[in-house]
Each structure stands twice: as C-alpha cells, then as structure tokens.
Amino acid sequence: MKFHDIELPNEKNTTPNIPKQVFLLALILIVLTIIPLCLNNDSQSPLPSPKINTNDLKSIESEEKCDVFSGKWVPFSQGPYYTNETCDLIIDQQNCMKFGRPNTEFLNWRWKPDECELPLFDAVQFLELVRGKSIAFVGDSVGRNQMQSLLCLLVGVVHPEDITLNYTSDTTNFKRWFYADYNFTLATLWSPFLVKASDADPSGHSYNSIMNLYLDRVDEAWAAEITIFDYVIFSAGQWFFRPLMFYENDELVGCYKCQQENITELTQYYGYRKAFRTAFRTILSLKDYKGVTFLRTFSPAHFENGDWNKGGNCVRTKPFTKEELRVEQYIMEMYLTQMEEQRAATKEGRKRGLEFRLLDTTEAMLLRPDGHPNHYGHSQDKNITIADCVHWCLPGPIDTWNEFLLYILMEGQLTLGRKLQKND
Numbered sequence: 260m261k262f263h264d265i266e267l268p269n270e271k272n273t274t275p276n277i278p279k280q281v282f283l284l285a286l287i288l289i290v291l292t293i294i295p296l297c298l299n300n301d302s303q304s305p306l307p308s309p310k311i312n313t314n315d316l317k318s319i320e321s322e323e324k325c326d327v328f329s330g331k332w333v334p335f336s337q338g339p340y341y342t343n344e345t346c347d348l349i350i351d352q353q354n355c356m357k358f359g360r361p362n363t364e365f366l367n368w369r370w371k372p373d374e375c376e377l378p379l380f381d382a383v384q385f386l387e388l389v390r391g392k393s394i395a396f397v398g399d400s401v402g403r404n405q406m407q408s409l410l411c412l413l414v415g416v417v418h419p420e421d422i423t424l425n426y427t428s429d430t431t432n433f434k435r436w437f438y439a440d441y442n443f444t445l446a447t448l449w450s451p452f453l454v455k456a457s458d459a460d461p462s463g464h465s466y467n468s469i470m471n472l473y474l475d476r477v478d479e480a481w482a483a484e485i486t487i488f489d490y491v492i493f494s495a496g497q498w499f500f501r502p503l504m505f506y507e508n509d510e511l512v513g514c515y516k517c518q519q520e521n522i523t524e525l526t527q528y529y530g531y532r533k534a535f536r537t538a539f540r541t542i543l544s545l546k547d548y549k550g551v552t553f554l555r556t557f558s559p560a561h562f563e564n565g566d567w568n569k570g571g572n573c574v575r576t577k578p579f580t581k582e583e584l585r586v587e588q589y590i591m592e593m594y595l596t597q598m599e600e601q602r603a604a605t606k607e608g609r610k611r612g613l614e615f616r617l618l619d620t621t622e623a624m625l626l627r628p629d630g631h632p633n634h635y636g637h638s639q640d641k642n643i644t645i646a647d648c649v650h651w652c653l654p655g656p657i658d659t660w661n662e663f664l665l666y667i668l669m670e671g672q673l674t675l676g677r678k679l680q681k682n683d
C-alpha cells in the first residue's frame with residue numbers, strides 16, 4: 260500500500276504530541292518494511308483446488324509481483340455485475356437503488372492496479388476454487404457487507420440455500436449459506452470487536468453507548484466455530500470509536516472516551532491492537548484450524564459536513580482523485596496498527612504452517628466517498644436520520660473486495676501448480 264504517496268492533512272484527529280514530519284517518516288519506514296513481507300507470504304500455500312485453468316495461471320504468473328491493492332479507479336462503461344433486480348439477496352440497508360439513490364455514476368468505475376490488471380470477477384471460476392470448502396466472514400457488519408456482495412456476485416450462476424437455522428436462531432447476526440452444487444459454505448459470524456464485549460451503559464445499548472471490552476479474551480461466538488473453515492476473513496473497525504472500558508486479566512486497565520477522571524485514558528488504537536492480537540493468537544492456538552486467515556484492512560468512513568451523529572453525510576457522486584484525497588491520521592493509525600499485528604501473526608503462522616494473507620482494501624476505499632448508502636439504505640432497527648457513510652452500496656465499489664479475494668485464491672492455486680510441477 261503506497262500511503263506514502265499520499266499527503267497527510269491537517270485534521271482534528273491528529274495526535275498532538277507527534278510532529279507531523281516525524282510521524283510521516285515513521286510511517287514511510289513502517290510501510291516500506293511491511294510491504295515486502297506481505298508480498299512474500301505465499302511460499303507455502305495450502306490453497307488447493309481440483310481444476311487448474313492454465314490460461315488464468317499464466318496471466319497471473321506474468322504479473323506475479325504485482326501489488327493489486329495500489330492503483331486508481333478508472334471509468335468503466337460496462338457497469339456493475341448485478342443489479343437489485345438480478346440479485347434478490349441485497350438487504351435494505353445496502354439496497355441504495357431501491358431507496359431512490361438518484362445517481363448511478365458511482366457504478367461505472369473499476370479498480371486499476373498501477374502495475375497490472377485486476378481480472379474481472381468470474382463466478383464459475385470462483386466457485387470451482389472453493390469447491391468443497393468454506394469461507395467465514397468474522398467481525399462487523401462491513402465484513403457482512405462483503406459477504407452480501409459475494410452472494411450477489413455468485414447469484415447469476417447459482418442460488419445458495421439459507422441454512423442459518425441449522426446453526427443458530429440469531430438470523431440477523433449469523434448467517435450460513437450453502438451452495439449444494441459446489442459443496443461450498445459461506446458464513447458470517449458476528450463479532451464486532453473480535454474479543455469478548457458487553458454493554459456497560461446503565462441506559463442500555465445505543466449507537467454511542469459505552470461498552471466493556473475484555474481485550475485478552477476472545478469472543479467465543481466465532482472462536483468456537485472457526486476450526487472447520489478453510490478461509491477466515493477478519494473485519495473490525497468502526498466499533499472501536501465508541502466509548503470503551505478496557506479489561507485485561509479481568510481488571511480494568513483503562514478506557515477510551517469514558518470521561519471518568521480516576522480511570523487511565525487509553526486510545527482506540529490500544530483496544531484495536533489488543534483485539535487483533537487476541538484474535539490472531541487464538542487462531543494460532545487452535546490445534547485443528549488449518550485455514551487461511553485474511554485481514555481485510557480498515558474500511559474508511561466518509562462523513563462530511565458534520566460528524567456522523569451531527570448531521571454528517573456523504574453526498575459525493577464520484578471517486579476522489581489521488582490529488583483530492585486527504586487521509587485523516589486516525590485512519591492511518593488504525594491501518595498501521597492492524598498491519599503490525601497481522602505481520603506478527605504472519606511470522607508466527609509460518610512456524611505453525613498457517614497462512615495469513617491481506618485483503619488490503621484501505622487505499623482503494625479511501626478513494627470512494629461516493630460508494631456509501633448515505634440516506635439511501637434503510638434498516639428497520641436503525642435510526643435513519645443518521646446517514647450511513649460506513650457501509651457500501653450493493654452493487655458498488657465493495658464488489659472489488661471480492662475481485663481481490665478471487666485474485667488471491669488464484670495466486671494460491673498458482674503456488675500449488677508450481678509445487679505439482681516440481682514433484683513431477
């Protein structure tokens with residue numbers, strides 16, 4: 260990710276006691292050291308698959324070292340893969356066209372990596388690659404958003420069976436879909452903090468109510484289910500900005516935005532780092548887990564004209580150009596925090612033969628202030644006076660995340676192809 264090409268702005272979220280140049284320099288150093296590691300972690304891929312399409316392999320092989328996550332959005336006249344008419348699985352929260360979004364220009368863009376092409380999503384190819392396998396999206400509703408996108412990308416080929424009730428009665432937060440023809444299971448496991456959490460607000464749960472986070476205790480809602488999955492995609496972000504009480508060893512160690520003078524004030528990054536650390540360590544400690552673990556990197560919100568709870572919205576109709584982009588420093592810190600934890604996990608994973616991969620979507624999505632539902636996503640239990648500048652419309656730029664996913668699954672297959680050749 261080439262964040263160092265991007266200017267850091269003067270924003271209210273900047274950390275006061277770090278001079279900007281020092282921060283930027285540190286950032287460049289960190290990013291430069293991270294990138295080679297991210298590119299080299301495909302050495303022992305357990306990503307097998309029955310059918311290998313050699314043409315596709317060749318096209319990826321020639322671009323093997325391409326960083327697909329760095330690039331720009333270019334006009335694309337073919338439009339989206341599906342519509343709200345061809346995909347009947349779009350939930351109202353993300354069905355922007357149904358609720359009257361007046362402009363469609365946001366649908367006519369495609370991600371163009373600087374160094375290569377990102378292949379179009381091919382549903383049949385994807386399904387062949389995941390035949391007999393399972394994918395779990397673990398984390399928050401943005402992860403669920405990606406799963407919804409994947410459902411729609413596949414729906415033209417095959418309609419899944421909803422088997423949620425075979426596993427749980429909480430059909431809003433947990434979902435399982437089964438593709439019988441491919442023996443492929445897709446699941447979403449709700450765990451917005453990845454670690455154990457509970458409400459701490461005397462007046463109950465609301466958008467901004469304070470919560471307890473047990474940073475060294477994993478959320479069993481996903482951990483107890485995860486060993487059977489072949490691919491696990493973690494997603495966490497916006498929930499860490501609410502007021503939080505942090506516990507470790509069952510003791511209060513501090514808080515974020517709790518406004519209690521006798522409690523140590525910690526940052527949201529503190530909680531974010533520890534949550535990922537606990538999640539990755541849990542994965543690494545599960546004897547029977549053999550899956551590939553993805554970190555889908557921080558997904559930026561784009562509130563303008565006010566904060567999210569003060570009338571802020573996201574009314575843009577076009578992507579930012581790189582010149583227009585101003586990256587707020589808190590986004591950089593969230594991103595770098597999770598990247599550091601991912602990097603540590605990748606290293607540990609190698610010792611255990613467990614693969615960690617990145618879906619490094621942050622740069623692409625920073626450029627898409629036009630991709631959110633704003634006021635054109637409806638949800639019965641949500642306060643619709645608040646604009647949604649966090650999730651992404653379907654169809655929309657989030658479909659690109661699954662192009663990335665397919666690309667990486669193809670890469671894994673490529674590694675296998677090479678191994679097979681060596682064994683010949």
Ligand SMILES: *[C@@H]1O[C@H](CO)[C@@H](O)[C@H](O)[C@H]1NC(C)=O
Pocket residue numbers: 343344354356357358
């Ligand atoms: C799809 O969007 C159109 C507007 O583009 C709307 O009229 C229609 O009701 C929507 N259909 C569904 C099934 O969401």
Ligand SMILES: *[C@@H]1O[C@H](CO)[C@@H](O)[C@H](O)[C@H]1NC(C)=O
Pocket residue numbers: 391392393442
């Ligand atoms: C379906 O896939 C599961 C693993 O996800 C495997 O255990 C099972 O044997 C497969 N069933 C068939 C009929 O291939």
Ligand SMILES: *[C@@H]1O[C@H](CO)[C@@H](O)[C@H](O)[C@H]1NC(C)=O
Pocket residue numbers: 422425437
């Ligand atoms: C789900 O449960 C139903 C009814 O109990 C059963 O017929 C079906 O085979 C189950 N499906 C899967 C994929 O486990």
Ligand SMILES: *[C@@H]1O[C@H](CO)[C@@H](O)[C@H](O)[C@H]1NC(C)=O
Pocket residue numbers: 511519521522
């Ligand atoms: C902080 O002070 C409040 C009242 O001022 C008290 O209720 C609370 O228990 C104190 N918390 C800690 C951790 O000491």
Ligand SMILES: *[C@@H]1O[C@H](CO)[C@@H](O)[C@H](O)[C@H]1NC(C)=O
Pocket residue numbers: 568569642643644645
């Ligand atoms: C919805 O949010 C707005 C803005 O925060 C608030 O003024 C209003 O009371 C909320 N309405 C409900 C029903 O929660």
